[in-house]
Amino acid sequence: MPFASAVRLVEVGPRDGLQNEPEPISTQTKLELIDRLGATGLGYIEAASFVSPKWVPQMADHREVMWNLARLDGVTYAALTPNLKGLESALECGAQEVAVFGAASEAFSQKNINCSVAESLERFAPILERAWQANVRVRGYVSCVLGCPYEGEIAPARVAEVAKALHEMGCYEISLGDTIGTGTPLKAKRMVEAVAREVPLAQLAAHFHDTYGQALTNLYAVLEEGIAVIDSSVAGLGGCPYAKGASGNVASEDVVYLLDGLGIETGVDLEALATTGRWICEQMRRPNRSRVGVALIGAAGEV
Ligand code: HMG
Ligand code: MG
DSSP states (O other), rough: OOOOOOEEEEIIIIIIIIITTOOOHHHHHHHHHHHHHTTTTOOOOEEEEEOTTTTTTTTTTTTHHHOOOOOTTTEEEEEEEHHHHHHHHHHHHHOOOEEEEESSHHHHHHHHSSSSSHHHHHHHHHHHHHHTTTTTTEEEEEETOOOOOTTTTOOOOHHHHHHHHHHTTTTTTTEEEEETTOHHHHHHHHHHHHHHHTGGGGGGGEEOTTTTSSSSHHHHHHHHHHHHHEBBGGOOOOOOOSTTOOOOOBBHHHHHHHHTTTTTTTOOOOOHHHHHHHHHHHTTTTTOOHHHHHHHOTTTTTO
């Protein structure tokens, strides 16, 4: 299949990127990060996660972040909502879109959201219903699509089954998460093919982590399958608190560089994005995981 002519990027840095950071990051820094990201041309930013602060302390200021966003025209500010409590709170704070997050692995579901996959789907149904009443679209995540830290291999058919359930429930897009980054290109292709038999390809997104350095290669493979929505995180920030060993998401700068090179439009200013990546690494005093960012504007932020 030919590549899509344009790819929509979903920036998950402020949420997936920061959620696992052990040191507290100030609300002000989060707000400035989101502001800077919006100014690069990104049209969709996952800004916060309305989860339990006991489970993910770094996201405890989700209300302050969502309330105080300097909202730019043309940018959608979204939030993760694991249950109705999170949804109500996100709606009060002006989230424009929300996401529910399930898994293709039973063990991961238990560790991450404290319920089975079937129970999670039951929990999501009223979220979809309530969001629909509020005129807010819901995205659905499936985690562990190319491997699980507890169960190992995950069958593509299982991923397809969970994706189908989320789609039938009303999620407008299903993001396929290689949570621990163990995927390789052919497996990624087979998985997308299996899911695309149940959910239209145009409603699928790739959410790849780079733990094993495979994320860009895997993205190229699924772009060949026709995927046209990619989740990424500035400076390759990230990791999942309930997926031991999971490192960052694929870096947004690296994805934009790849897509620019393929002649695929993103609407994102690469230099501004790389500058933002360097800035957040300086703030957090951590290395920049974007190879492109470092090559373009130096490794400031490296410690
Ligand atoms: P639980 O303990 O079963 O829930 O957790 P509960 O209903 O018994 O509540 C426990 C406490 O949490 C209560 O407080 C609730 O009020 C509070 P207490 O009475 O003990 O003081 N609580 C909340 N507080 C704020 N906001 C809420 C909320 N809900 C309950 N929404 C729960 C179940 C789902 C809440 C918990 O497991 C949780 O928050 N999990 C989140 C885990 C998480 O955020 N993981 C990372 C995101 S997923 C990911 O990164 C993967 C992804 O990127 C894709 C990929 O890479 O594959 C999306
Ligand atoms: Mg993730």
